[in-house]
Amino acid sequence: MERDTILHRVRTALGRTANEAPAEPPPVYLRVPDWSLEERIRRFTEALEALGGRVYRAGGTAAVQEIVWEILAGRSAIVSADGLSGIPGVEGPYHDAARIREAASRVDAGITGAEYALAETGTLVLLAGPAEPRLISLLPPIHIAVVPVARLLANLDELLTKVPDPAAQTSAMVLITGPSRTADIEQILIRGVHGPGEVHVVLVDSETG
Amino acid sequence: MPIEQPAKIDQTLQDANLQLAIYSATGRLMAKRKDAISPDVCPDYQDLRTQANLVKKHTIENLDYYLEIVEKAVAARGGKVVYCRDATEVADFVLKLAKERDARLLVKSKSMTTEEIDLNERLEHHHLEAVETDLGEYILQLAHHKPYHIVAPALHLTRYDVADIFAEHLSAERETIPEKQTLMARVALREKFLAADIGITGANFVVADSGAVVVVENEGNARLTSSAPPIHIAIAGIEKLIPRAQDLAVFLRLLARSATGQPMTVYTSFLSGPRRGGETDGPDEFYLVLLDNGRSKLLADKGKRESLYCIRCGACLNHCPVYRKIGGHSYPWVYSGPIGAILSPQFMGVTHDPWLPFASTLCGACAEVCPVKIEIPRILLELRGEVVAAKTREKSNRWERLAFRLYAWAARHPSVWSAMGLAASAVAPDVPAMLNRGPIADWLSQRDLPPLPPKTFRQLWREREGTGVR
Numbered sequence A: 001m002e003r004d005t006i007l008h009r010v011r012t013a014l015g016r017t018a019n020e021a022p023a024e025p026p027p028v029y030l031r032v033p034d035w036s037l038e039e040r041i042r043r044f045t046e047a048l049e050a051l052g053g054r055v056y057r058a059g060g061t062a063a064v065q066e067i068v069w070e071i072l073a074g075r076s077a078i079v080s081a082d083g084l085s086g087i088p089g090v091e092g093p094y095h096d097a098a099r100i101r102e103a104a105s106r107v108d109a110g111i112t113g114a115e116y117a118l119a120e121t122g123t124l125v126l127l128a129g130p131a132e133p134r135l136i137s138l139l140p141p142i143h144i145a146v147v148p149v150a151r152l153l154a155n156l157d158e159l160l161t162k163v164p165d166p167a168a169q170t171s172a173m174v175l176i177t178g179p180s181r182t183a184d185i186e187q188i189l190i191r192g193v194h195g196p197g198e199v200h201v202v203l204v205d206s207e208t209g
Numbered sequence B: 001m002p003i004e005q006p007a008k009i010d011q012t013l014q015d016a017n018l019q020l021a022i023y024s025a026t027g028r029l030m031a032k033r034k035d036a037i038s039p040d041v042c043p044d045y046q047d048l049r050t051q052a053n054l055v056k057k058h059t060i061e062n063l064d065y066y067l068e069i070v071e072k073a074v075a076a077r078g079g080k081v082v083y084c085r086d087a088t089e090v091a092d093f094v095l096k097l098a099k100e101r102d103a104r105l106l107v108k109s110k111s112m113t114t115e116e117i118d119l120n121e122r123l124e125h126h127h128l129e130a131v132e133t134d135l136g137e138y139i140l141q142l143a144h145h146k147p148y149h150i151v152a153p154a155l156h157l158t159r160y161d162v163a164d165i166f167a168e169h170l171s172a173e174r175e176t177i178p179e180k181q182t183l184m185a186r187v188a189l190r191e192k193f194l195a196a197d198i199g200i201t202g203a204n205f206v207v208a209d210s211g212a213v214v215v216v217e218n219e220g221n222a223r224l225t226s227s228a229p230p231i232h233i234a235i236a237g238i239e240k241l242i243p244r245a246q247d248l249a250v251f252l253r254l255l256a257r258s259a260t261g262q263p264m265t266v267y268t269s270f271l272s273g274p275r276r277g278g279e280t281d282g283p284d285e286f287y288l289v290l291l292d293n294g295r296s297k298l299l300a301d302k303g304k305r306e307s308l309y310c311i312r313c314g315a316c317l318n319h320c321p322v323y324r325k326i327g328g329h330s331y332p333w334v335y336s337g338p339i340g341a342i343l344s345p346q347f348m349g350v351t352h353d354p355w356l357p358f359a360s361t362l363c364g365a366c367a368e369v370c371p372v373k374i375e376i377p378r379i380l381l382e383l384r385g386e387v388v389a390a391k392t393r394e395k396s397n398r399w400e401r402l403a404f405r406l407y408a409w410a411a412r413h414p415s416v417w418s419a420m421g422l423a424a425s426a427v428a429p430d431v432p433a434m435l436n437r438g439p440i441a442d443w444l445s446q447r448d449l450p451p452l453p454p455k456t457f458r459q460l461w462r463e464r465e466g467t468g469v470r
Ligand code: SF4
Pocket: B150, B258, B309, B310, B311, B312, B313, B314, B315, B316, B317, B339, B366, B369, B370, B371, B372, B373, B374
C-alpha cells in the first residue's frame, strides 16, 4: 500500500521507529498587542482603506440599514442572515444551497456578518456555518460586511488565541483582507479578479440583535 | 571540465525586453519585501524566522508522526487522506474518482506541486478538461508555458503577449488593456467555476492536528475552487505539514511579507473536510493527497534535508543575481532560482544538470532573505562536491585525475618537488604561455594563474637563514 510504503520510507530516512513519540515541539509563538478599542478601530480603518476597502461606523442597527442602503445606491444584493433583510433590493436569507448560488451569482452585492475582524491588517474573519454561506462574500462583485466593534481583535495572533483550532468550529474559515486583486499582468494592480473588487465594512458600535 | 549550460541562458541574456521585465518585476518585489519587514512594521521579523525554522525542523524530523496525526484528523472531519508515491499515482487517483463521479470539468488553483507532476497534461490525455484559474496560470496554460517564477508565474509576458494569447484562444478581439484582459478572464472562468465537477487546490500548509489545509491567495480563485464544485481535492507535498493551527501566526506573516510584501494576502482559507451538517454550501467530498515524489529520499540526507523547509515565497529568486539574469525558464524544472538550484539536483540526480549548483556566485543573498533560514549556499557547495565526485567517476576526466595524482605524488616526495620547483622557476616567464597551449588550456580559461616567481620558496628560505633574518 502507498501509505505504508511512504511512512516506512520516511521513518527509515529519519532513523525513527513506528510509534516513537517526538520531542516536544517548540512552544507556540503568539504576540498580542494591547490596543484600546479606539486604537483597534483606527488601525483597522487605516489598514483596510490602504488596500482600497471602505470602513463606516454605525451607532446602531437603524444606522446600519441607512449606510448599507447608501452603499448599494440601488444595486441588488443578497444577505447571508437575518438582520438586514428590510432594505429594498436586498434578498435572502436563503437556506438552500442551490438558491444561494443562483442569487449570489446574479446580484451586485453580498451582505454578510463576520465572526471577528483583525485591526492590524484590516482583515475580516468569516466562519462558514448555517448563517454564513461561503459564496455570499465571494461571488458578487461587492462585499459588504457588518461587524460589531466588540469583535474587533488586535491581530492574527489574538484570533488564534481565541480560536486555537478553527477546524473544531467550521469546515471553512476564511480571512479576507481587502478586495480581490491580481498583479499577474506586468505587475499592474487590478482589483476584483475573481472575488469582490469592492469591500465595505460597517463597524457597529453596540452589539444589538 | 567545461559544463554545458542550456541555450536558453544565452537567449535570455540577449533579450533586452525580457531582461528589463525580470529586473523590474524582481526589483519591485524586493522593495516591497524590504518595506514589509522593516522594524517599524515588523519588529520581530528575525524572531519569526527563528521560530519558523525551529517549527519546520521539528516537523520534518518527526514527519512520520505528524503524517499519522493529520491522517486521523482529516478522517475525523469527514475527509480522506490519499498517499501517492509519484505523479502517476496522483493522476490515477484523480482519474478514478472522476470516472466514478462522472466528472468532466476540473478547475484548479495555483499549485507548484501539481506543476511538479504535470497533472494537467496527464488529465487532458484522458479527455478531462482541467482549467487553471489563477490569472497568470490561466494565461500560461493557454500559451503552453511553464511558470517563470514561483509567485509571479507570467512575469515574462507583457500585456501585448497576453492580448495575442487571448485573441487566439478565447476567439475574442485583441485587447491590450490589463483591466479589460482581467475582466475577460473573470467572465470566462466564472462559467467554469460554476460548472466544474471537481476543484483541485494546492496547500501552502497542512495543519496536522486540525486535519486542515491552508491556502493563501489574492484573487479568490482558490476560494472558488474549494467552495463551488461538489468535490475538493487538495494536493500537497508531505513536507507541507505544520503541527498546530497556532503556528500559522508565524508562517502566514512571513510568507506574505517575503513573497509580495503584503502584511496578509487577500484571502487565507483554512479548510478542513467537506461541508458539515448545518452548513449551507461547500463541497460534499474532501480529499487530501499527500505526495512523496522523491521527498522521502531527500529526508535521509541530514545535511540537505532542510531544503524541505521551503514555503515557496520566491524571495530567494528575487534576490538572486543569477536568476535575475538568466530568468525562470533557464532552469531545468518548475522550481527556479536558488531553491530550484538545490531542489532539482536532489530530485533528479546531480548529473542531470551538473551546471546548476555552479550557477551561483555564493553571495548569500538567498540565505539572508529566506524566511525559514535554509542555508542555500552551503547546500550548493555540497552539491558541487557531489557533481565533481560524479564527474570524476566518468572516463572523460582521466587526464585531470592523472594530473592530480602526479601532483600528489610529487608533493609527497621532497626531492621531486624541489627539482620541479627549480625547473619551473628556470622557465618561469614562459610557463603561462606554455600551459595555455597545452592540454589543460580549457581548464585555465576559467582560472588565472599567478605569475611564477624567479626563485623557489626553498631558495628564499635558505638565503634568509644565511642572513639570520627570520
Ligand atoms: S528557499 Fe526560502 S526564500 Fe526561497 S522560496 Fe523557499 S522559503 Fe522562500
